[in-house]
Amino acid sequence: MPIRILLADDHQMVRQGLKALLEHEGFKVVGEASDGHQATRLAQELTPDIAVLDLAMPLMNGIGAAKAISQVSSSTKVVVLTMHTEAQYVLEALRAGIRGYVLKSRAAAELVQAIREVSRGSTFLSSDISDTVVDAYLNKVDIPNDSLSPRELQVLQLVAEGKTTKEVASLLNISVKTAESHRTRIMEKLDLHETASLVRYAIRRGLVQP
Amino acid sequence: MPIRILLADDHQMVRQGLKALLEHEGFKVVGEASDGHQATRLAQELTPDIAVLDLAMPLMNGIGAAKAISQVSSSTKVVVLTMHTEAQYVLEALRAGIRGYVLKSRAAAELVQAIREVSRGSTFLSSDISDTVVDAYLNKVDIPNDSLSPRELQVLQLVAEGKTTKEVASLLNISVKTAESHRTRIMEKLDLHETASLVRYAIRRGLVQP
DNA sequence: GGTTTTGTAAGGTTTTTACCTGATTGACCG
DNA sequence: CGGTCAATCAGGTAAAAACCTTACAAAACC
Numbered sequence: 001m002p003i004r005i006l007l008a009d010d011h012q013m014v015r016q017g018l019k020a021l022l023e024h025e026g027f028k029v030v031g032e033a034s035d036g037h038q039a040t041r042l043a044q045e046l047t048p049d050i051a052v053l054d055l056a057m058p059l060m061n062g063i064g065a066a067k068a069i070s071q072v073s074s075s076t077k078v079v080v081l082t083m084h085t086e087a088q089y090v091l092e093a094l095r096a097g098i099r100g101y102v103l104k105s106r107a108a109a110e111l112v113q114a115i116r117e118v119s120r121g122s123t124f125l126s127s128d129i130s131d132t133v134v135d136a137y138l139n140k141v142d143i144p145n146d147s148l149s150p151r152e153l154q155v156l157q158l159v160a161e162g163k164t165t166k167e168v169a170s171l172l173n174i175s176v177k178t179a180e181s182h183r184t185r186i187m188e189k190l191d192l193h194e195t196a197s198l199v200r201y202a203i204r205r206g207l208v209q210p
Numbered sequence: 211m212p213i214r215i216l217l218a219d220d221h222q223m224v225r226q227g228l229k230a231l232l233e234h235e236g237f238k239v240v241g242e243a244s245d246g247h248q249a250t251r252l253a254q255e256l257t258p259d260i261a262v263l264d265l266a267m268p269l270m271n272g273i274g275a276a277k278a279i280s281q282v283s284s285s286t287k288v289v290v291l292t293m294h295t296e297a298q299y300v301l302e303a304l305r306a307g308i309r310g311y312v313l314k315s316r317a318a319a320e321l322v323q324a325i326r327e328v329s330r331g332s333t334f335l336s337s338d339i340s341d342t343v344v345d346a347y348l349n350k351v352d353i354p355n356d357s358l359s360p361r362e363l364q365v366l367q368l369v370a371e372g373k374t375t376k377e378v379a380s381l382l383n384i385s386v387k388t389a390e391s392h393r394t395r396i397m398e399k400l401d402l403h404e405t406a407s408l409v410r411y412a413i414r415r416g417l418v419q420p
Numbered sequence: 421g422g423t424t425t426t427g428t429a430a431g432g433t434t435t436t437t438a439c440c441t442g443a444t445t446g447a448c449c450g
Numbered sequence: 451c452g453g454t455c456a457a458t459c460a461g462g463t464a465a466a467a468a469c470c471t472t473a474c475a476a477a478a479c480c
Contacts, residue, residue: 011293012318013314013315013318014227017226017230020230104224105221108223152426162403164404175430176429177430178430180429181428184469194467195468196373196405196406196409197372199406390459397438
C-alpha cells in the first residue's frame with residue numbers, strides 16, 4: 001500500500017505541483033492544508049503516514065503544526081519543506097521532533113527521498129542542512145538558541161536602524177568593543193554574516209519597521 | 211504547436227511541480243531558470259512564447275527580468291507569479307509591461323488561464339488583483355518615483371541580499387569601482403548613509419524579501 | 421554550590437564601506 | 451548641436467565591519 005501523505009503549504013499552486021510530483025512517485029496525497037490549524041485537524045482525522053509541512057504558513061507555522069500533529073496523531077511523521085537554510089530554523093525544527101528537513105531550492109527527488117527515509121523510521125536532511133547541524137553539534141553541543149538576550153535584541157535593533165557600532169556603544173553607555181562583541185554574538189547565534197542579513201532578520205522579528 | 215514556456219522560480223522544487231502541471235495542460239516548458247539573469251539569458255536563446263517569472267528571485271527580481279527579457283526577446287510575453295497582492299507590486303509589474311499577474315495562493319488553473327489569455331494577446335490578472343488595479347486607477351495611486359536607474363535597482367537588490375561590493379561587481383561583470391560608484395550614487399539619491407538603511411529601503415520597494 | 425549565560429572589555433588582523441576627486445563613453449533630449 | 455545623465459573605471463583615505471582570541475564579574479539556572 002502506498003505511503004499516505006498530508007500536504008500543507010499556504011500556496012495552493014505550489015501544493016498542486018507538489019501533489020502531482022508525489023503522486024507520480026507512487027505516494028498517495030490524502031489531504032491538503034493551507035495553514036497549520038487545518039493541517040493539525042486533517043492529521044487528526046486522517047492519521048497520514050507523513051505530513052509534509054511548509055515552515056512559513058499563516059495562523060500556525062510549520063514548527064507549531066509539527067508539535068500539534070505529534071499530539072493528535074503520534075504515528076504521523078513530519079517532513080518540513082522550506083526555503084530557509086539558517087541554523088536557527090533547522091535546529092528549532094529538530095527540537096520539535098521533525099524527522100526530515102528539505103529545501104525548496106532542491107530537486108523534488110530530495111523530498112521523495114526524505115519521505116521514504118522518514119517513513120522507514122530514519123531521518124533525512126538536505127545536504128547543506130546536515131553541515132549546519134553537525135556544526136551546531138560540534139560547536140555548542142545542542143544549544144541552538146534562537147533566543148537573543150535582551151541586551152542583544154537591543155543592539156540588534158539599533159544596528160538594524162542603521163546605527164554604527166560607535167553610536168550603539170554611546171547610546172547604551174558601553175565601550176565600542178562591547179557593542180562589537182554583542183554584534184558578533186548575535187551573528188554567531190543566528191548564523192548570519194552580514195549587516196544586510198541582520199537587518200532583514202530584525203524586520204522579520206518586528207524589531208524595526210522596513 | 212504547443213505554447214513554448216520559460217519557467218523562472220528560485221525554488222527548483224516549486225519549478226518542477228509547476229512544470230508537471232503545465233505540461234499536463236499541453237504546454238511545452240522549454241527552459242527553466244532560478245534567477246533573473248538566467249531567465250534573461252534563456253529568453254534570448256530560446257525566444258519562448260511566454261515567460262512565467264516569480265517576482266522574488268535572487269540576483270535580479272521578476273520585474274527586472276521582465277524588462278530585460280522584453281529587450282532581448284520582444285515576442286516573449288511575461289506572466290508573473292507571486293504571493294504578493296499589494297498594489298505596489300502589481301502596479302510596478304504593469305508598468306514593466308507585464309501582461310499577466312497570477313497569485314501562487316490560487317489554483318494552478320489560474321496560471322493556465324493566464325498563459326492562454328496572454329499568449330492570445332490579452333491580459334490576465336488574478337481577481338483580487340483586478341480590484342487593486344481599479345482602485346489604484348481611481349485613486350490615482352502612483353509608485354513614488356525614487357529615480358533610481360535600472361542598473362542602480364539591480365545593484366541595490368544585490369546589496370540588500372547581503373552581497374559585498376566585490377560580489378556585486380563579479381555578478382554583474384563590472385569592476386569593483388563601478389559597483390562602488392553605483393552604490394554611492396544610490397545613497398546620494400536616496401539620502402541614505404548606511405547599508406542598513408539601504409536594506410530597509412529595498413524591502414519597502416519589494417526588491418528583496420525581509 | 422557549581423555551571424552556564426550574560427554583559428562587559430581588550431588585544432589584534434583583514435576585509436569592506438563610505439567618501440573624495442576625476443574621467444570617458446554613449447544615449448537621449450530639446 | 452550641445453547638454454544632461456547613465457554607466458563605466460581609477461586612485462586614494464579613513465572609518466567601519468567582520469573575524470579571532472581572551473578574560474572576568476555578576477546574574478541566572480540547576
